Amino acid sequence: MSTPPRHRGAIVRAAATLFRRNGYAATGINEIAEVSGAPKGSLYHYFPDGKDQIAEAAVRFAGAGVVATLEKLEQEHHTAAAMIRAYCRLLAGWMAKSGFRDGCPIATTLLESAPQSANMATAGREAFAGWCAVIARALVRDGFGKAEARRLATLAVSAIEGALILARVERNAAPIDDVAKSLVSALQIKRLRRKRAAAYEK
Template identity: 55%
Template sequence: MPAIPKHRQPIINAAVTLFRRQGYSRTGLNDIVDVSGAPKGSLYHYFPLGKSSIAVAAVEEAGRRVATTIEALAKECRSTGDLLRAHARLLAGWMRGSGFRNGCPITTVLLELAPRERAVAEAGRKAYAARVAILSDKLVADGHPKARAEALAVLCTSAMQGALIQARVERSGRPIEVTAAELARLLEERPAGV
């Protein structure tokens, strides 16, 4: 029976936390070891390709967490607009709770690595695609045509990511909440014939 990967998930969780808070470049392997509690040798055992392979795993993990949250909200909320407003409340609360130190670990890593690290860029594409797919399905359920729903889902995802950055800069949840409210209003204002 193969050994249970005891330290792999704590390493990934530590990387998600650290990358969210301080970015990829400012996070050292020793930081990940300290936060994870894993022996340093575990880093090289589970991630033999180094720090960038930890970044891939962190982006994948963060993507799963976001998708799980949005999927749950999609089931709970009556409409995509309601989903966006509920997600904004969560995001703004998390940002306030961190003293606006935390950003999105996916975005922070991608901004630093996507141009040169293909595996990281691919993990980011998959993370965003999962989010867009959930929103698109919810928009179709709201009555939007599939092609329009896909475009609106990309808009919503991009706008919310930008709002997270702005919230961190302004040290306020307002950009997130305003963005979600305006997107919800846009989604609820259907043109004639749709």
């Protein structure tokens, strides 16, 4: 009898939640099985290489979830600044709801495992690249050049990641709010300057 496919998704979702909250090292296979509701045999059926393979799948799952959220916000907001502001509000709300127990969907896992696992490092790079790509696309739509948009997107993701760490340590959403305000202000100023420069050239 084959293992029901639904178990794989449940395992990955449970692992992503546990890694985000407790870290990679503190999360065991038994705990993942218990939270997922899947038989322990299912973990080894879908992930014969064990916890490392589960963690890689969890990082990819969480990374794709962030991309989907950003793409939805990109459609709902007319500027990259507005999109980033809305995303930071979501993050602040999610962290407060968890009692600041949850961290970044992937950073908590990557910091512990990426140095030892090439597959994990690749999954992390691809996840962050996906986030940056959505933000950069929104910035290009705002009139920024592609190279500058990529740099600004990297800055935004880096700042938000740092804010998530501070918010978790301080058990307060203020760092996320501060970063959002700073990023929005910087992008609005840059956008205004570009518009003025373009007007002068006409």
